[in-house]
Amino acid sequence: MIEFDHVSKIFDSYAAVEDLTLTIPKGAFCALIGSSGSGKSTSLKMINRLIPHTSGTIRVNGEDVTQIPVETLRRRMGYAIQSIGLFPHWTVARNIAAVPALLGWPKQKVDDRVRALLDLLQLDPRFAEKYPHQLSGGQQQRVGVARALAADPEVLLMDEPFGALDPITRDTLQAEMARIHRETGKTIVFVTHDMDEALRLASQIAILDHGRLIQLGTPREILSAPANDFVRDFIGRDDLGLKLLSIETVAQRVHPGETAEGAPIAAEASLRTALSILVARGAERAPVTAADGQPLGALHLDDLVRK
Numbered sequence: 001m002i003e004f005d006h007v008s009k010i011f012d013s014y015a016a017v018e019d020l021t022l023t024i025p026k027g028a029f030c031a032l033i034g035s036s037g038s039g040k041s042t043s044l045k046m047i048n049r050l051i052p053h054t055s056g057t058i059r060v061n062g063e064d065v066t067q068i069p070v071e072t073l074r075r076r077m078g079y080a081i082q083s084i085g086l087f088p089h090w091t092v093a094r095n096i097a098a099v100p101a102l103l104g105w106p107k108q109k110v111d112d113r114v115r116a117l118l119d120l121l122q123l124d125p126r127f128a129e130k131y132p133h134q135l136s137g138g139q140q141q142r143v144g145v146a147r148a149l150a151a152d153p154e155v156l157l158m159d160e161p162f163g164a165l166d167p168i169t170r171d172t173l174q175a176e177m178a179r180i181h182r183e184t185g186k187t188i189v190f191v192t193h194d195m196d197e198a199l200r201l202a203s204q205i206a207i208l209d210h211g212r213l214i215q216l217g218t219p220r221e222i223l224s225a226p227a228n229d230f231v232r233d234f235i236g237r238d239d240l241g242l243k244l245l246s247i248e249t250v251a252q253r254v255h256p257g258e259t260a261e262g263a264p265i266a267a268e269a270s271l272r273t274a275l276s277i278l279v280a281r282g283a284e285r286a287p288v289t290a291a292d293g294q295p296l297g298a299l300h301l302d303d304l305v306r307k
């Protein structure tokens with residue numbers, strides 16, 4: 001668990017973060033979101049003391065971060081950033097193994113860990129002996145995430161890790177982050193200025209503006225009850241409905257036991273995807289199947305859009 005308790009950061013006389021109180025439960029995926037200069041990165045970097053806070057208290061699992069030796073604190077937290085920051089003259093394997101090596105893990109354990117992480121991030125095992133410049137931007141980004149996870153930290157801090165990627169690579173990596181979060185149950189704090197990314201990945205969204213926390217809630221809470229006009233504008237007033245559909249799955253609206261004509265839609269697909277499929281087919285209903293292909297029921301267009 002990470003707690004910000006009335007935390008402020010003053011640079012010279014400018015308050016980059018002002019009186020931030022926020023609890024990030026263990027296992028949460030918390031997105032810090034806001035416009036440029038709203039204090040997202042500063043908030044993130046105060047957690048591992050890359051930036052010291054000016055006042056208030058930050059606790060990790062109940063311990064005041066200022067009371068934890070900085071090296072110990074940072075080893076407990078993986079850190080991945082947009083600019084990746086891989087060492088160019090080190091192989092991918094050595095880059096990933098940087099923290100385990102520092103911790104003095106035996107060679108076999110390090111090698112096994114590197115292999116497991118390449119697999120987790122769906123990177124070809126042959127990449128281990130390549131150098132960063134021989135990889136694409138998206139592949140390097142995956143190595144950056146693998147490196148952050150290497151010593152199995154309790155917490156993963158990510159600062160716009162997919163910011164510089166093309167939409168398709170970004171989409172793939174988002175799906176992988178969601179899977180990694182499900183599989184590892186790590187607490188993830190994630191800075192982004194992309195609301196769709198936050199809605200897709202986060203269990204908890206903190207919206208910042210001018211260093212202040214404007215709203216904290218689940219994606220559904222933020223979408224269905226934006227705290228004020230700033231939040232409404234930030235979400236995008238015009239496609240609120242579509243965004244709501246994108247955070248719900250077909251499984252949540254299926255009519256169990258019913259049948260329908262046509263190719264089945266997967267239960268785990270988003271309602272937004274299902275809507276596109278129904279509209280493209282000109283169909284009122286579609287059958288729904290589980291991941292193993294078992295029929296579950298039918299989805300009705302009427303349940304997604306009003307007539």
Ligand SMILES: Nc1ncnc2c1ncn2[C@@H]1O[C@H](COP(=O)(O)OP(=O)(O)OP(=O)(O)O)[C@@H](O)[C@H]1O
Nearest residue numbers: 011012016034035036037038039040041042043193
């Ligand atoms: N080292 C620093 N010295 C002085 N001011 C700083 C420093 N770092 C950040 N700031 C200021 O603090 C404010 C918050 O910066 P921060 O990087 O946290 O914003 P952000 O929300 O992450 O923005 P972006 O999305 O553009 O990265 C900004 O106004 C920035 O100019």
